[in-house]
Amino acid sequence: MKKHDLFDRGSEFLGSRYPIICGAMTWISDSVLVSSVCNAGGFGCLASGNAPADILSREITRTRELTSNPFGVNVITVSPAYRSHLDVLCANPVPVVIFAGSIPKEQDVQRIKSSGSRVMCFAPTRAMASRLVRFGVDGLILEGTEAGGHIGPVSLTVLLQEILFDDHPVPIFVGGGLALGSFCAHLLMMGAAGVQLGTRFAVSRESCAHPDFKAAFLKAEARDAISTSQFDARIPVIPVRTLRNRGTADFGRLQLELIGQLNRGEITRTDGQMRLEEFWLGGLRRAVQEGDVDYGSMMAGQSVGLVKSNQSVEEIIQELVRDMDAEIERVRSRLK
Numbered sequence: 140m141k142k143h144d145l146f147d148r149g150s151e152f153l154g155s156r157y158p159i160i161c162g163a164m165t166w167i168s169d170s171v172l173v174s175s176v177c178n179a180g181g182f183g184c185l186a187s188g189n190a191p192a193d194i195l196s197r198e199i200t201r202t203r204e205l206t207s208n209p210f211g212v213n214v215i216t217v218s219p220a221y222r223s224h225l226d227v228l229c230a231n232p233v234p235v236v237i238f239a240g241s242i243p244k245e246q247d248v249q250r251i252k253s254s255g256s257r258v259m260c261f262a263p264t265r266a267m268a269s270r271l272v273r274f275g276v277d278g279l280i281l282e283g284t285e286a287g288g289h290i291g292p293v294s295l296t297v298l299l300q301e302i303l304f305d306d307h308p309v310p311i312f313v314g315g316g317l318a319l320g321s322f323c324a325h326l327l328m329m330g331a332a333g334v335q336l337g338t339r340f341a342v343s344r345e346s347c348a349h350p351d352f353k354a355a356f357l358k359a360e361a362r363d364a365i366s367t368s369q370f371d372a373r374i375p376v377i378p379v380r381t382l383r384n385r386g387t388a389d390f391g392r393l394q395l396e397l398i399g400q401l402n403r404g405e406i407t408r409t410d411g412q413m414r415l416e417e418f419w420l421g422g423l424r425r426a427v428q429e430g431d432v433d434y435g436s437m438m439a440g441q442s443v444g445l446v447k448s449n450q451s452v453e454e455i456i457q458e459l460v461r462d463m464d465a466e467i468e469r470v471r472s473r474l475k
């Protein structure tokens with residue numbers, strides 16, 4: 140497959156043939172999926188989630204056995220296992236570490252960098268993008284609210300206008316709601332170094348997700364991937380985009396129950412917030428591993444409505460690249 144010059148900046152940064160990142164997905168992005176993405180020319184990221192440190196170490200070793208190409212590890216700053224994940228990554232550096240969850244501390248960024256890894260972070264606003272660059276972050280990801288999993292509040296259209304067109308010293312990757320190469324091509328033409336997709340890879344043949352999980356994704360429309368609401372500012376909710384099911388209704392009921400308990404002085408705000416986060420962690424495992432599509436957390440981007448077939452990772456990447464190339468050539472010929 141032809142490799143386009145618009146791919147160069149992102150590919151060189153990632154060390155992959157194509158500037159296509161398969162975003163980390165907790166319970167899904169294991170050594171098999173990550174190495175398949177890397178071997179097909181993309182850039183895969185292991186999800187640390189809340190895994191015990193020894194499992195993360197094992198997955199890093201297995202990924203290295205399955206691919207000789209570079210890959211990333213995603214760490215979640217708000218995970219109880221976060222600090223142990225940083226220890227693993229300092230002892231056993233990987234090419235790229237991606238911080239997710241909240242804005243990382245500067246010393247954590249520096250600690251990972253001094254162990255030899257490059258660092259990427261999600262930039263939710265222009266001010267934060269500049270701050271992260273000052274912290275020493277090597278690459279940024281702009282992710283629109285269309286994305287699956289824990290999300291920010293701003294649409295990709297607005298985030299792009301707020302951040303992408305500024306003159307940044309680091310490459311910017313863009314994700315959230317992406318499924319088609321033709322659209323990804325336009326992001327590269329706007330100045331993105333590359334793209335990040337999750338949902339489309341979650342249903343790939345190499346994804347370990349339960350067949351019922353994948354079948355529900357293939358059936359779903361964009362409007363089925365809803366974002367959760369926060370009922371009371373005293374118990375903050377990081378919004379999650381997930382397929383609407385009985386579990387999303389349960390999440391609403393759990394919030395009401397916790398607000399009642401908080402009013403009666405039975406729990407603290409932190410207890411409440413932790414119970415809500417546990418809901419998603421346990422729910423995602425049930426959905427992905429057990430195929431509990433009714434009550435589990437079916438985290439999906441709005442891109443789910445554009446994903447209609449269970450392809451291999453190689454087919455997904457080749458199709459993305461082919462459609463990106465065709466779109467770039469189409470635009471080029473229109474501009475002549």
Ligand SMILES: Cc1cc2nc3c(=O)[nH]c(=O)nc-3n(C[C@H](O)[C@H](O)[C@H](O)COP(=O)(O)O)c2cc1C
Nearest residue numbers: 162163164165239286287288315316337338438440
């Ligand atoms: C099931 C699922 C789990 C996810 N888990 C994580 C995670 O652990 N860490 C993270 O940074 N992003 C996570 N994400 C977000 C993806 O990495 C990616 O940025 C997102 O899926 C892109 O949007 P899309 O789904 O529309 O392609 C998750 C997404 C999904 C669908």
